[in-house]
Amino acid sequence: MYARVTELAGFGDRLPEYLERIRDRVLPELRQAPGYLGYLNLVDREGDAVLVVSIWATRAEMRASEELVLRLRGEAATSVGASERFVREYEVAFREPS
Numbered sequence: 660m661y662a663r664v665t666e667l668a669g670f671g672d673r674l675p676e677y678l679e680r681i682r683d684r685v686l687p688e689l690r691q692a693p694g695y696l697g698y699l700n701l702v703d704r705e706g707d708a709v710l711v712v713s714i715w716a717t718r719a720e721m722r723a724s725e726e727l728v729l730r731l732r733g734e735a736a737t738s739v740g741a742s743e744r745f746v747r748e749y750e751v752a753f754r755e756p757s
Contacts, residue, residue, distance in 0.1 A: 660696065660714060660715065660716060660750070660751035660754070661714070661715045661716075661717065661718045661721045661748065661749065661750055661751060662712050662713065662714050662715070662748070662749045662750075662751050663712070663713045663715070663721055663724075663728065663746065663747075663748050663749075664710065664711070664712050664746070664747045664748075664749060665710070665711045665732060665743060665745070665746045665747075666708060666709070666711075666743070666744040666745050667708065667709045667711065667732075667736050667741045667742065667743055667744065668706075668707055668708040668709070668741060668742060668744050669707060669740060669741045669742050670707055670708075670709070670739055670740070670741045671707065671739075671740065673739035673741075674704070674707075674709075674739075676738075676739050677709070677735060677736070677739045677741065678700065678702075680734075680735050680738060680739075681700060681735060684731075684734075684735070685731045685732075685735055686698060688727065688731060689713065689727075689728075689731070692724045692727055693720050693723065693724075694715045694716040694717055694719075694720025694721065694723070694724070695713070695714075695715060695716075695720075695724070696714040696715060696716055697713070697714040698711070698712070698713050698714070699711070699712040708744070709741075711732070713728065714751065714754075718748075718750075721748065
C-alpha cells in the first residue's frame with residue numbers, strides 16, 4: 660500500500676465549505692479510481708490547515724491517479740481560497756486495523 664499526503668492551508672472561515680465539497684464532489688470520483696483504498700482528512704482548526712491522506716493499493720495506481728487528484732485538489736482548495744503547502748508520497752509499512 661501507498662499513501663499520498665498533502666497539507667493545505669488558508670481556509671479561514673470557509674473550511675466547512677471545503678469539507679462539504681470533499682464529501683460531495685471529491686470522494687465520489689476518488690472511489691472510482693483504480694487502486695483507491697481510503698481517505699483521511701485531518702483538520703487543524705487553530706492552525707487553519709488540513710492534512711489529507713489518500714491510500715492506494717500500489718505505487719503504480721497511486722501515480723496513475725496524480726492527474727485526477729491534482730485536478731480535484733486544485734478545484735477544492737482554490738474554490739475556498741486555500742493553497743497547497745506540500746505533497747509527499749509514502750509506502751504504508753502497516754495499518755491498524757489491517
